[in-house]
Each structure stands twice: as C-alpha cells, then as structure tokens.
Amino acid sequence: MELDDMTDSTLIRWIDGQAPAEISGGTTWGMPFPRGTVPGAEALAVADSSGTPVSSQAWPLATWPDGSLKWAGIALPATDTPSASYHLTADGGTVFTAGHPSPGGGSVTVTESADALTVDTGVLQMVIQRSGSTLFSSLSRDGREVARDARLVSLLQDSVSEGAGRVDRNAFTGGVNAVVLEQSGPVRAVVRLEGHHRPDVPESGKRDWLPFVVRFYFHANSRSVRMVHSFIWDGDADRDFLAGLGVRFTVPLEADLHNRHIRIAGADGGFLTEAVRGLTGLRRDPGEEVRDAQIAGRPTPPADSWNPEVSNRLHLIPTWGDYTLSQLSADGFELRKRTAAGHGWVGISGGTRAGGFCSLSDTRGGLGVGIKDFWQSHPGQLDIRSAGTDEASLTAWLYSPEAQPMDLRFYHDGLGQDTFEEQLEGLEITYEDYEPGFGNPTGIARTHELTLFAYEATPTTESLAADAASAAAPALLQATPEYMHAAGVFGDWDPVDRSTPARARLEDRLDFLFDFYAGQVEQRRWYGFWNYGDVMHTYDFDRHVWRYDVGGYAWDNSELSPDLWLWYSYLRSGRADIFRSAEAMTRHTGEVDVYHLGPWKGLGSRHNVQHWGCSAKQLRISTPAYRRFYYYLTADERTGDLLTELVDSDQNFLGLDPVRKVRPDAATYRPNREALGVGLGTDWGSLAATWLTDWERTGNPRSRDRLLGTMADIGALKYGFLTGEALYHLDKGRFDTGREMISVSHLSAVFGLVEICSELVDLVDDPEFERAWLQYCRLFLATKEEQVDAVGQPLEGIYLTQAHSRLTAYAAAKLNDPHLAARAWHSFAEGGEHLNHESAFTLRRIAPPHVLLPVDEAPTVSTNDTAQFGLAVIQNLALVGQYLD
DSSP: OBSSOTTOTTSEEETTSSOOSOBTTOEEEEEEOOTTSOOOGGGOEEEETTSOEEOOEEEEEEEOTTSOEEEEEEEEOOBSSOOSEEEEEOSSSSSOOTTSOOTTOOOOEEEEOSSEEEEEOSSEEEEEESSBSOSEEEEEETTEEEEEEEEEEEEEESSOOSSSOOOOEEEEEEEEEEEEEEEEOSSEEEEEEEEEEEESSGGGOOOOEEEEEEEEEEETTOSEEEEEEEEEOOSOTTTOEEEEEEEEEEEEOOSOGGGOEEEEEOSTTOEEEEESSOOSSOSSOOOHHHHHHHHHTOOOOOGGGSOHHHHTTGGGSOOOOEEEEEEEETTEEEEEEESSTTSOOEEEEEESOOOSEEEEEETTEEEEEEETTTTTTOSEEEEEEOTTSSEEEEEEEEEOTTSOOOOOOOSSOOTTOOSHHHHHHHHHHHOOOOOTTOOOOTTOEEEEEEEEEEESSOOOHHHHHHHHHHHHSOOOEEEOHHHHHHHTOSSSOOOOOOSSHHHHHHHHHHHHHHHHHHHHHHHTTOOSTTTTTOOBSBEETTTTEEOTTSGGGSBOTTTTOHHHHHHHHHHHHOOHHHHHHHHHHHHHHHHTTBOOSSTTTTOEEOSBSSTTOOSOEEHHHHOTTTTHHHHHHHOOHHHHHHHHHTTTGGGHHHHOOTTTTTOTTTTTOOOOTTOEEEETTHHHHHHHHHHHHHHHHHOOHHHHHHHHHHHHHHHHSTTGGGGOEEEEETTTTEEOTTOOOOOOOTTTTTTTHHHHHHHHHHHSOOHHHHHHHHHHHHHTTSOHHHHHHHHSSOOOOOOOHHHHHHHHHHHHHHHTOHHHHHHHHHHHHHHTHHHHSGGGGOOEEEOTTSSSSOEEEOSSOBHHHHHHHHHHHHHHHHHHGGGOO
8 A cells, every 4th residue: 555646756855845965864754644554664665756765764653543553753874865755655565664774775783792782874883881981982984983982071060159259160970870772773773871970079979960861863874873962950959050061072083283173163154174283374385285185174295295394394383272162142152272271262253153063083084063953052162172182072062161050049039928828919910820949940851962973084164064054953854734634643733725815814824923933032032051942921012021020921831832833833834944943842841841850750830930930830731742743743762751751640649739729629628549639621631642642652551541531531520521620539540420510711721632632532432522522612612591501500711712712613513513613713803803903913113222122022922822823723724614704
C-alpha cells in the first residue's frame, strides 16, 4: 500500500521550502498515519522525489487503539545531495525494508565493551566511557582524533556581591553515572548519558548538584553529531548562584602555529578568520601565495620558499593562543584575544548577534561547535584557549562566566501575605497568587542543543558558514498540512483556506496576531537563558510596556494555551516561522515552567513575574497536551522524557490541593487516596492528555485503564462534565459517580480539554462519555431557559464567550444543527468585539519620549485573548465553517 501517489512531490518536504545544500548530520522527523493503514514501523520505506530508494530507519512513536501505527520517527543518513522532497511507502518492501540501509547507503555502527561505547558513522568515530568525568573520551574523523575529553563544566558562587567586594567561585565538572544506548542503527544511533556536577576540589565541602542528561545523535555518513544537553536546577536560591555552565573540549594540534586556524561566527554570516600566528599585515610580506593559503585555511607552502625577511623572523611574531566571544545580551557581542594567560586582552571587534559557532583546526583536522539559539538564550560565550600548545581547549559556554551570576531568589518579601485570606486579597490587586515558600525554582530545567563538527582539515569559510547556519536552524522534513489533516491527528482543524471573503478575513487576522507576537518577541527582547520561548500575559497601555512587573500579568506560562494556538497554526499552514516559535515555546514551557524533581515534580507554575513565582502549582501548565505536538512531529527524545515524567501525575493531588485557597468545602475536605477532589476541567483534561499520550506511546495498561475508566465515570455522573469536580480513588484510578452537583468554571475548557475530548470521542467508542461532552458543549453558551430545561438550573460562571464558541460549534457539527452553528458564530463575534474590531488589527507606533524605544502597540493586547481567539477561529472553521458565509 502506498501512502501517497509517487508523482506528488509534496508529501514530505523541507520546512524552509528548499532542500539544504547538505545534511552533514542526517535528519529525523515524525510522521502520522491514518488509523488502520500501517501495521508497524518495519513496513515503512523512503524514496526521493525521483523514486530512488533512500536509506532510512523507522520506529514507532504512537499506535492507534487497534494496534496500527499512528506516528513513527523516521531518520535519513547524512548526504551532500538531499532531495527536494521525499515519499513514503508502507508495503513491506516495495522500495526496501526500513532498518536496513540501501546499497551504498552506509550505516552507523555501535561497538560495546565493558568500559565504553564506540560509535562509527562511517566518517567520524566517538568513544564514550561508561562512567567518569568525560562525555566522550575521543572524537575522530576517519580515524584521526580531532577532539578528546569533552566535559561539562560549571561555576558556583555562594553569594552575589552587592558592591565591589570579591566573591569566590568553585569549579565543578560533570560526572557521568550512567550511559544508555537508546538506538543502535543502522541509520541512526542515540546514546544517553546521565550524571551530576561534582566539585573539582572534593575537600571544599560542596555537594554534587545540577543533575544532567546529555544525548548524542549519530546518523550514517555524518560528519557532525547533534548534542542535546538538559539540566535541572536543584540549588538553594538564597545561597547558590550559578556563575557559568558550559561544555569543554580538548583539541589536539600538531601543525605549525601559522597553520592553526580560528574561525568564529559573527553577525549575519560574517566570520573572524585568523591564525594563531598571523602572516598578513606584517611589515614584510611573506608572499601572496602564503597569505592566500593562510586566509583560506590551506597549508602554507614550505617556509623555506617564503620571503626570508619573514621566515627568519617567525619567532618574533606573537602567538595568539586565546580567543573569546561573549554575547551578554540579545543586542551585543564582543570579540577579543590575547597571547596567553597573564597577558592583556586585545579587542578585536563587536557586533549585535553572533552566530554561536566557532572552530579550531589545523591542516590535519579540528573541531567546530555550534549552539542553537545562541544569542536568543544569552548570556553565552565561546572560548578558545592555549591554541599555541599541543592541547588547546574550546569551551561552549551556555551561561557565560562573564555575566552576572544567576540570581533566582524570589523578587519580593511576601508583603505580609501570610494567610490565604491575605493572599486572595493580593490576587485582587496584582493578580499574583502568592504563598510563602512557593516561589521556589528548585526543580526547573533547561535544554540546549549543540552540533559538533569533525573536520579533516580547516574548511573553507563558505563551508563553515553553512555549518553555522545548519547548527542555528537545523534542516527539518515535515509532512504537508494536507497529509497530516488526512491522517486524522490532533482533532478539529483544517488546512488554511482563503476560498471565501469571510474565510480570508479570518485567516488574515490569524496571520496578523502571529506576526504581532513574533514582532513583540523582537521589539520587547523576550530573550534570555530562562525566558526565551515565553511571551508576556497582558499589556500596560499607560506605560506602553507589557506588565512585566505586575504579579500574574507578566510571563504567560501557557495561560489559556498559547502553545496550542501556535501548534495548530503550524499544522494548518506548515509555516517554518510558526514552527520555530512553537518549538521555542515548547522547549521553554516544558522545562522552565514545570518542576522536574522535588515535592512539586510534574506540576507547573501559573503566570508570574518569575516563571516559578506563583503558588498555583498545577497540571494545567505541565499538561502533555502542549508538548505532544513537538514530540510527534520531531521524534524528540527529550520531550519524550518530559512526557514520561508525568505518567503518575495523579499522585500530586494527594500532596497539593490545586484549589486549596478557594475550596467551598475546605473545612471538611482532607485529601486521601480514596477521595481526592479532581476537577473535571483543567485537572482531568491534563490527566486525560497524560494517560492518552502514554497509552499511545507505550501501551501502558495503567494509563489505558485510568483513561477509559474515568471517561466511563464522567459519562455515568448525573450531570457529566457539569458536575465540575468528582472524587478520585487514587489506587483504583476511578471516580465516584454518585456526586450530584453543578459547578461550571470559565477556565475548565481552555487548557486543552476541548482538544483532548475531541480526539477521545473519535478514538474511543464510549457513547455515554460522548453524550456528557456534547451536553457540556451544547449548554455552556445556551440560553438560561435552555439550561434550566436541561438540568434544572442556569449555569453560573460563564465567561470567555468567544473562546467557548468552539464548544457550541462542536455540538453543532456532531448534531448537524444549523441553529447551533449560527449561535457559535454569533457567540464568537459577540464575545470578542475587541479582537474582531478592525482597529484591533492595526498597529500604532509609539515613539520617544514616551518609551525607551519606538514600539508597535495594538489597541487591546492579552495573550489569553489572542490564544483563545486563534483556537476559536481554527476550530470553528473546521467544524462549522460552511455556515460562515
């Protein structure tokens, strides 16, 4: 069975529109399949646009309930001639069987011993020790070592200086405790390392800290290795100040000093191209051939062929052994060099946004390192040291030691909010849900992606520029929106359609809002180590700034699902810029806004001035509903880790009641394993997303049974979802179905519940659950009379009318009811006048002296409104679009 007509060249295409000139490290992506069409990943095969077989490797990411393949990860080898597009077949071998390279395609092999793993792509070889202080002990190109002893390094301060006083720093090195071979080829291999940072001076009394996970990705024929580094911050914010975090490599050098080359990417594709001993600009000319060779990175002619006025005085030319590029903000980097430690630095140049790439090499080879999102995740730094010796070092700093130490202390003293009553009063004025001790960052995480290049000689500057660009924005294959929609994944959405004036008008507004937020990221400089990927919650029109310092109005932390808005916008359009915005948000919100260890592990923090500052630690922020898109579309193992962390997240209700401050029955409610209060909106929606994702990924019967069981229980409740909260038996994974009450919240359906329920109704045959969900969708925006007629009383707490119009649209589509469809569009327009009004889609320019810099400002701006407007448009168009005109 073929998945697509082989004459159609758009089934799998490069996300940026054109094929890259080269794929130095191979490529991996995720692919969906309609239910019942593909028995398993072993049936998949890949061909290029001409129908020629291409080596590939495929593995399951998710299955449908009938056992057929729903999502697969697919990997292709490195190549210097990538196809413009690719096709997939699933007939068990019309092209070739997946997992076996095609003739001449090459393979990646892994050799294991008691002490180490050796991975060979056919071009480069890496030796990874099973324990110790190195991430790898050797990296070679065609058998010639280009780097060795890669290490994680960090610096810790016990305090921060408020004046000019000196603060001592303690050095740490990452110690590897475990090495796991997650994939072993033949096209793709993945090695996972785990460990902690250990003090370089054990007698210092410092403890091990900063648990980390590093993965190395290898593809057949690759000359580069992808490295994904994640760490968890487990310090004490009041006394632990991270002053540097990086990866250090030893680079062996053998050539003459004038044949050792430093290449550092500046801004806009520019490069610093220098040698350790420079032969250009001298008072005496060594000869054009010599100068040209050095600048190009080629071996210079023998010194005895040079102008002797130069060759006889080489010892008088300084050796520049140390180089540094520091990017301490999104708007500026500095380059400098010195001859050696103990001597002064000489400024080279500066600029705005560096490419995050450098290489150190000689005529026999060398190492290049690129950091993805380098300036966006400032402060970063690149160091080359001792390049005039036989063992130089290259350090890629993920947090620059020249920046201010990382200060994660809570930003105020509590303001006397010691009781729930006082804290609720604070919520009324700053929208901040404060509670003593809850503004704690211990357990948050951060992920960085690097690419390591093994060179057989100093590459041309053009080649290095291409490598720098590929490390900053890796090439990615993706299925088209039309194909993904036909595969039936992710619920209610349609590809972009401008076929009528009304549709085109809504599509224009969707584009405007994305472009506005993308522009705000740049104008407002929403960048930085802990911030990149998030957006602000609400705008302050008096100061012409976002409310960055006002409690819960500052960082958004997934409030009302901007993650979903971006991912559905990408699915519909296939736009690379939307994908990368969604990717950055997923990386941030899944890592920084969620706890990965400690008592709140698996919970996320509500919006706040600091990402971890709010006392509302809830599943609605950590929900897999926001992460599963990226996992399935890219097969990213780190995101898979985050999904796995949440599998037992129902345990959190035993330790922390999410509604403890406003619970009506607070006087009598006591959490216990047999009767936990679980909301049927944000709480159950998050649990359902967790269980569904785990069931699809692993077949875990615990997740399956809890999902299906609680679905049946909701269907058995007298008022279904309108009940608001049910009592959950933790050990059985079931709800008590005897509760008879009605409690509706405007937040229940705006954190992924709509999208997950839509998928569940199509996925699982449970008529009573479907009836309960349809009842909720039909009645939420119904008239008071209709609500009383259906359940005996009107529903209270009905807000966010525009957002909930998609519930009415869902009921209209399922019941084929044109009156409900008309109500959905009417509610959409009525509930979002500020976003439907034309002026809301026109920017005005605010210039000094009112603000620091000229900025664009929309008349009404809230991430909540934007995200829910976007989701309402997308889902209404898919469900009742035929009624729009």
